[in-house]
Amino acid sequence: xxxxRAFTPLHAxxxxxxxxxxxxxxxxxxxxxxxxxxxxRALGWGYLAAWATTWSWFALSDLHEPAKTLxxxxxxxxxxxxxxxxxxxxxxxxxxxxFWGLALCTQALVTPSLAEGPALYPFWFFWVTHGxxxxxxxxxxxxxxxRPGWRDYRVACAGAAVYAALVLPLDLAxxxxxxxxxxxxxxxPTLVDALGPWPQRLAWIxxxxxxxxxxxxxxxxxxxxxxxxxxxxx
Numbered sequence: 001x002x003x004x005r006a007f008t009p010l011h012a013x014x015x016x017x018x019x020x021x022x023x024x025x026x027x028x029x030x031x032x033x034x035x036x037x038x039x040x041r042a043l044g045w046g047y048l049a050a051w052a053t054t055w056s057w058f059a060l061s062d063l064h065e066p067a068k069t070l071x072x073x074x075x076x077x078x079x080x081x082x083x084x085x086x087x088x089x090x091x092x093x094x095x096x097x098x099f100w101g102l103a104l105c106t107q108a109l110v111t112p113s114l115a116e117g118p119a120l121y122p123f124w125f126f127w128v129t130h131g132x133x134x135x136x137x138x139x140x141x142x143x144x145x146x147r148p149g150w151r152d153y154r155v156a157c158a159g160a161a162v163y164a165a166l167v168l169p170l171d172l173a174x175x176x177x178x179x180x181x182x183x184x185x186x187x188x189p190t191l192v193d194a195l196g197p198w199p200q201r202l203a204w205i206x207x208x209x210x211x212x213x214x215x216x217x218x219x220x221x222x223x224x225x226x227x228x229x230x231x232x233x234x
Contacts, residue, residue, distance in 0.1 A: 018134065113188050
């Protein structure tokens, strides 16, 4: 099968596989934390090797298209951060993987910008990339005990602002659309299509990004408030 279409049994089955693997990893880490740590490092290094090899191959092959085959999408960077988090557990990576991964990169799981089917390598790289992002974000919370706070939210927002400041000028200079920040629209229908014409949609993108990440913070803030209230009554 060389073609992929969204909202098909193949799409649903792929999402189910990602969910099942994530749940299995969380359960294994809770039961066998030492063995899980070794697996984290192996998976992280393995993906980083695949990431570097894939983008190097794109850059050097006849398939190189600067508008599409540079690792400048936010998902590309978040996936590398997720793999590096598995290897190092650096604290500053956690808010990027959690907020960027769940608030922004999950759109690609629902409306994937993908045409190649499972007979072709891009299918596997796309789904491993986005499955890793969502999976590591959930794994960090459910298995490693990550609990985001306001500082983490600010780090994620500041990082997103830096990303936009670096990528938007490139989009405008070369006619690209990395980060969906340029004047063009994605090749497949996404939420971006509903945000109106450019440049007005940039304001909507900023607001929606900030709001989506705030929603991901809200349950933890509410839980901490409730815990503080119970402790004050005790």
